[in-house]
Amino acid sequence: xxxxxxxxxxxxxxxxxxxxxxxxxxxxxxxxxxxxxxxxxxxxxxxxxxxxxxxxxxxxxxxxxxxxxxxxxxxxxxxxxxxxxxxxxxxxxxxxxxxxxxxxxxxxxxxxxxxxxxxxxxxxxxxxxxxxxxxxxxxxxxxxxxxxxxxxxxxxxxxxxxxxxxxxxxxxxxxxxxxxxxxxxxxxxxxxxxxxxxxxxxxxxxxxxxxxxxxxxxxxxxxxxxxxxxxxxxxxxxxxxxxxxxxxxxxxxxxxxxxxxxxxxxxxxxxxxxxxxxxxxxxxxxxxxxxxxxxxxxxxxxxxxxxxxxxxxxxxxxxxxxxxxxxxxxxxxxxxxxxxxxxxxxxxxxxxxxxxxxxxxxxxxxxxxxxxxxxxxxxxxxxxxxxxxxxxxxxxxxxxxxxxxxxxxxxxxxxxxxxxxxxxxxx
Amino acid sequence: xxxxxxxxxxxxxxxxxxxxxxxxxxxxxxxxxxxxxxxxxxxxxxxxxxxxxxxxxxxxxxxxxxxxxxxxxxxxxxxxxxxxxxxxxxxxxxxxxxxxxxxxxxxxxxxxxxxxxxxxxxxxxxxxxxxxxxxxxxxxxxxxxxxxxxxxxxxxxxxxxxxxxxxxxxxxxxxxxxxxxxxxxxxxx
Numbered sequence: 001x002x003x004x005x006x007x008x009x010x011x012x013x014x015x016x017x018x019x020x021x022x023x024x025x026x027x028x029x030x031x032x033x034x035x036x037x038x039x040x041x042x043x044x045x046x047x048x049x050x051x052x053x054x055x056x057x058x059x060x061x062x063x064x065x066x067x068x069x070x071x072x073x074x075x076x077x078x079x080x081x082x083x084x085x086x087x088x089x090x091x092x093x094x095x096x097x098x099x100x101x102x103x104x105x106x107x108x109x110x111x112x113x114x115x116x117x118x119x120x121x122x123x124x125x126x127x128x129x130x131x132x133x134x135x136x137x138x139x140x141x142x143x144x145x146x147x148x149x150x151x152x153x154x155x156x157x158x159x160x161x162x163x164x165x166x167x168x169x170x171x172x173x174x175x176x177x178x179x180x181x182x183x184x185x186x187x188x189x190x191x192x193x194x195x196x197x198x199x200x201x202x203x204x205x206x207x208x209x210x211x212x213x214x215x216x217x218x219x220x221x222x223x224x225x226x227x228x229x230x231x232x233x234x235x236x237x238x239x240x241x242x243x244x245x246x247x248x249x250x251x252x253x254x255x256x257x258x259x260x261x262x263x264x265x266x267x268x269x270x271x272x273x274x275x276x277x278x279x280x281x282x283x284x285x286x287x288x289x290x291x292x293x294x295x296x297x298x299x300x301x302x303x304x305x306x307x308x309x310x311x312x313x314x315x316x317x318x319x320x321x322x323x324x325x326x327x328x329x330x331x332x333x334x335x336x337x338x339x340x341x342x343x344x345x346x347x348x349x350x351x352x353x354x355x356x357x358x359x360x361x362x363x364x365x366x367x368x369x370x371x372x373x374x375x376x377x378x379x380x381x382x383x384x385x386x387x388x389x390x391x392x393x394x395x396x397x398x399x400x401x402x403x404x405x406x407x408x409x410x411x412x413x414x415x416x417x418x419x420x421x422x423x424x425x426x427x
Numbered sequence: 428x429x430x431x432x433x434x435x436x437x438x439x440x441x442x443x444x445x446x447x448x449x450x451x452x453x454x455x456x457x458x459x460x461x462x463x464x465x466x467x468x469x470x471x472x473x474x475x476x477x478x479x480x481x482x483x484x485x486x487x488x489x490x491x492x493x494x495x496x497x498x499x500x501x502x503x504x505x506x507x508x509x510x511x512x513x514x515x516x517x518x519x520x521x522x523x524x525x526x527x528x529x530x531x532x533x534x535x536x537x538x539x540x541x542x543x544x545x546x547x548x549x550x551x552x553x554x555x556x557x558x559x560x561x562x563x564x565x566x567x568x569x570x571x572x573x574x575x576x577x578x579x580x581x582x583x584x585x586x587x588x589x590x591x592x593x594x595x596x597x598x599x600x601x602x603x604x605x606x607x608x609x610x611x612x613x614x615x616x
Contacts, residue, residue: 157551157552157568160546160550160551160552161550161551161552161568162550163551164549164550164551165550178468178469179464179467179468180467181469182467182468182469182470182473183469183473183498183499184469184473184477184498184499184500185498185499185500185501185546186551187473187499189469189470189473193467279496279499279501280494280496280501280545280553281553282552282553282567282568284567285567286552286567286568300569300583302583303582303583304583304585305549305550305583305584305585306585308583360567361568361569361570362570366570
């Protein structure tokens with residue numbers, strides 16, 4: 001990968017024979033062993049590894065569930081209960097998969113907001129960032145279709161509301177919705193195709209993740225200072241430093257995950273989804289899963305169907321333009337006093353939107369949703385472009401090493417002296 | 428027309444092959460894409476299940492709303508009271524978001540029965556009957572308010588609850604899924 005030549009030297013004759021035919025060991029070595037990692041990375045940089053673990057966990061539990069699940073409207077709900085009651089450890093597989101989706105989103109939101117705080121989307125990481133936005137979109141589509149599969153009341157009405165979003169498109173909207181449904185309403189054909197796509201999309205995510213990691217390894221990791229690696233002393237080799245840290249963080253995250261699975265497995269779900277789908281009755285209060293709530297609040301804040309759909313889509317699309325909306329040349333919020341305040345204000349607005357998305361669409365909640373929605377877009381479209389022009393950033397350190405020696409962020413000060421000089425550095 | 432710039436190199440056999448191959452390939456790709464898209468559309472079984480259904484109006488008391496399904500879609504059959512009919516008719520149609528007189532939404536001579544699709548035109552939830560400011564329907568999902576004619580009055584829904592095709596077979600029976608071609612005949616009879 002990228003320009004830096006691998007330092008991998010095959011030792012045995014068999015390894016040499018193999019390497020000259022498929023140099024995969026060298027690729028792994030240069031990407032995950034010798035790869036230079038900024039020595040001041042915090043635990044916020046372990047979420048990429050956690051996310052890869054979660055994707056793998058979801059695929060494995062999902063494949064096992066698919067061996068027992070029946071994607072047919074009259075049997076889907078029963079087959080999920082069959083998994084819960086009759087299949088050996090079926091309850092565990094299902095709770096792992098259902099809560100795994102939430103854990104996946106917790107990790108991805110931390111990962112995204114870390115990128116926003118430290119300016120990880122700025123040149124030369126624009127493509128890396130956009131690939132991340134694509135992964136996020138695919139994750140949302142996958143999670144949505146997965147939630148439909150148990151065919152409970154929330155599944156059915158969630159599917160109805162979300163597919164109806166497409167009917168807002170002028171002229172071709174109704175045709176598109178009918179192609180999504182495979183019928184005149186959400187029904188068995190819809191369920192069957194959602195199952196097929198729910199099985200497909202994670203593998204597409206895995207493909208984009210490969211591109212994401214590839215792009216990362218071309219441009220290198222950002223770090224809490226935002227200052228690039230300038231010499232070998234700024235970096236440590238991926239193995240063992242990042243490897244062990246990623247593994248440790250992943251294990252801690254899995255313990256957190258296990259707490260949900262074993263102690264409050266239904267806390268993040270909705271009781272209504274244990275009622276079989278009924279096309280004649282909508283639950284009095286329908287809400288999406290927690291990870292969609294901010295976007296749902298934006299949808300409901302706009303008193304116009306097409307406008308609401310466009311605003312909700314725009315809230316995600318705007319992320320892809322972030323590298324160009326932020327005009328500041330300083331990456332890390334640690335050196336941007338004003339941006340840091342706006343960043344936290346933005347975080348509060350996102351959490352507020354999430355809370356509002358779970359509230360009924362009436363009275364003060366609607367007004368609050370509109371204010372928060374407005375601020376969401378103002379942050380991206382007004383604040384970020386202007387801030388780069390008016391803000392005076394704090395002086396940047398001359399190198400990562402300088403901040404480490406000054407005892408600031410990073411915590412790598414205790415590294416053995418030799419460790420910093422090892423990795424091969426590209427320009 | 429046939430003259431090209433003299434500086435341009437003459438077209439070679441390879442140019443011809445590239446264009447011809449590209450054109451045939453593009454047509455082929457489009458031809459293959461068609462069945463894939465068409466297979467997403469409602470299949471023959473689903474379409475066949477959309478045959479008209481008959482609803483007996485006899486047991487529906489005044490003020491009652493009955494839910495029936497046609498083509499998997501929910502339909503409200505509402506036996507309106509005189510007060511509800513009056514409320515639906517006494518409206519300045521021009522002020523409505525989707526202007527339609529009540530008379531255009533019921534069959535002539537059968538104003539006591541309103542037949543409309545039962546999914547909110549916003550995002551498809553089932554509105555609750557006899558609720559909301561106009562005592563028509565209120566959608567709990569996103570707050571759309573419909574009147575006793577199923578017309579949108581407040582909230583995000585863009586249009587009125589649509590009226591499905593249906594016809595009165597007799598005074599106490601309707602057939603949903605078939606637009607009346609015998610309207611004039613019934614009127615004459």
